[in-house]
Amino acid sequence: MLRTHKLIVTIIFLLLLQNSFAQKLTKKQIDSTYNALTVLPNSIQKVEDLISLYKKSIKSRLIDESIIDEAKNISEEIAYFDGLAKCYNRKGIAARIDFDYTNSVLFHKRALNYLHNSTDSLLISKCLLNLGVTYRKLNLEKEAFEYYFKALKFSEKIDDRIGVTISLNGIGNVFLNTEQYDKALYYLKKALAVEIKAGNPRGEEYGLLNIGETFLKMKQYDSAYYYFDRSLKLAIKHPRRESLAIKYSKLGWLYQSKGEYQKSLDYYKSSIPLFEKYNNVRYLSNTLINIGKNQLNLKKYNQAHENILLGLNGAKAIKSKENIMLGYNALVDYYTLTNNYKKALGAHKNATAFHDSIVNEASQKRIISTQIAYETAKKDKQIQKLAIEKEQSEKNAKSNFNRLIILGIVGVLVLLFLGYLLYLYRRNSDLEIENLNSELKNYIHQVHELKDKANNKQFDSTENFEEFGLSKREIEVFTHITSGLSNDEIATKMFVSKNTVKTHIKNIYSKLDVKNRIQAMKKVSAI
Incomplete structure (x- = not known):
């Protein structure tokens, strides 16, 4: 009775989960669904349901890491390697969102290791892409390019449009960061063509922005404006969070590079409300510092100093080294223009220190990357061994099952054949008896007939x-x-x-x- 009650409760909560996937869940719904899932027997479906619940908790901004950890533990227990890969892939994404790029790489590599014998091509492609993204966050361009390129080939093979465009844009951005602009344009334009053909305005908007930024770095301002403007029009037509603000920010950067500081200032200011609304501190701090730089050129020193400090404090709050360095360089300009050379020197030292720390961090990240490769290689061997053992066990079980089926079929056929022979034998025996009876009757009849004749x-x-x-x-x-x-x-x-x-x-x-x-x-x- 208790078992039946649990089953009914479980079904109710699973239906609740299914019906509520179109909207955000409350903390109570997430906890209730999780509790309902935990009482179920361990299975592949249970793992998939837990992963789905974890994704929903992210969308509801109520992230509960215990859900994905439970899915991972069950996957290990039942040797569900695709489930383990999905869990580690999700943990890698979560680590990247928390700016923990080292663990993000580790998790994604572990996910990829579990997929050596997998047939889930889409999941493999996602792992490769996530590794490319995280390595680019670490400024490890060589490794980022390697995984983006693998993801591109894999996505093309399985005809995954999204994977293809993300890979092409990723490769383009790697070349952009390494100042190989012609190569960057080649891959970015290929990505844009795919999005236009697919009729995906969001992807088209992103592609136009990337190409515009490349032309901006090449100082081809007219071309940069052409692509930024097209991207802006799409953002206005299809508004999405801070997308419009990002376009204003890029146009502000364009006019600042051209020396048109008032236009740049206007565009940067237009972006602030949306960055504040969606709490995008990284873009907001960058925008405030650039507003201050424009105001320095417009000789509005007090306002410039205020905005630079606001932007610098925001950058420090999120530990954005690039924005911190940008802020200190802006302070160097401010103190130089206001003849405060002592503070200018201090700001310069801070900017240099942050620049050196970025360089050192990149070097350390390369060392960490090597360590990760070594650690994951050892784990990879263990995983492969487990996978081979599991595969062999499944083959043996399948072989035994097939053998049993064949023996069963042969046995049934033999029984049918023997039954048929018995049927034929009985049929022939019945016919023989019937013929003998007929002959006997005929014989008796003839005897009686002849006897009657003999008597007469x-x-x-x-x-x-x-x-x-x-x-x-x-x-x-x-x-x-x-x-x-x-x-x-x-x-x-x-x-x-x-x-x-x-x-x-x-x-x-x-x-x-x-x-x-x-x-x-x-x-x-x-x-």
Whole structure:
């Protein structure tokens, strides 16, 4: 009864989960669904449901890491390697969101290791892409390019449009960061063409922005404006969170690079409300610092100093080293323009220190990357061994099952064949018995018929038998035969032995040229 109750409760909560996937869940709904799932037997479906619940908790901004950890533990227990890969892939994304790029790489690599023998091509492609993204966050361009390129080839093979465009944009951005602009444009334009063909305005908007930024770094301002403007129009037509603000920010950067500081200032200011609304501190701090830089060029020093400090404090709050360095460089300009050279020197030292820390961090990240590769290689061997053992076990189980099925089929066929033979044998036996009965009836009928004739007809030894050359004794025996007597009865009547009677009968058959009594009586009757 208790077990049935649990099952009913579980079904109710699973239905709740399914129906609520179109909207955000509350903390209570997430906890209730999680509790309902935990009482179910461990299975692949249970792992998939837990992963789905974890994704929903992210969308509801109520992230519960215990959900994905439970899915991971169950996957290990039941040797569900695709489930382990999905769990580690999700943990890698979560680590990247928390700016923990080292662990993000580690998790994504572990996910990829579990997919060596997987047929889930889409999941493999996602892992490769996530590794490319995280390595680019670490400024490890070589490793980022390697995984983006693998993801591109894999996505093209399985005809995954999203994977193809993300890979192409990723490769383009790697070349952009390494100042290989022609190569960057080649891949970014390929990505844009795919998005336009697919009719995906969001992807088209992103692609136009990337190409515009490349032209901006090449100082081809007219081309940069052309692509930024197209991207802006799409953002206005299809508004999405801070997307419009990002376009304003890029246009602000463009006009700042051209020396049109008032236009740049106007665009940067237009972006602030959306960055504040969606709490995008990284873009907001960058925007405030650039507003301050524009105000320095417009000789609005007090306002410039205020905005630079606001932006710098925001950058420090999120530990954005690039924005911190940008802020200190802006302060160097401010103190230089206001003739405060001592503070200018201090700001310069801070900017240099952050620049050196970024360089050192990149070097450390490369070392960490090597360590990660070493650690994951060891784990990879263990995983492969487990995968091989599991695969062999499944093959053996399948082979035994197939053998059992074949033996069962052969056994059934043998039984059917034996049954058919038995049927034929019984059918033939019945036919033989029926034929024998028919012959016996016919024989008896003929005997009775001849007996009746014999009773009504006297055989004259001289007339009836003289032409056959029967002796007197043989005629007497034949007379008894026509009376229907058996051999024993004839022997008793004639006071002779049974063998003597048989001898006489044999002679009668020979002389009459017949094989049995009926034929003998028929032949004599015909005379």
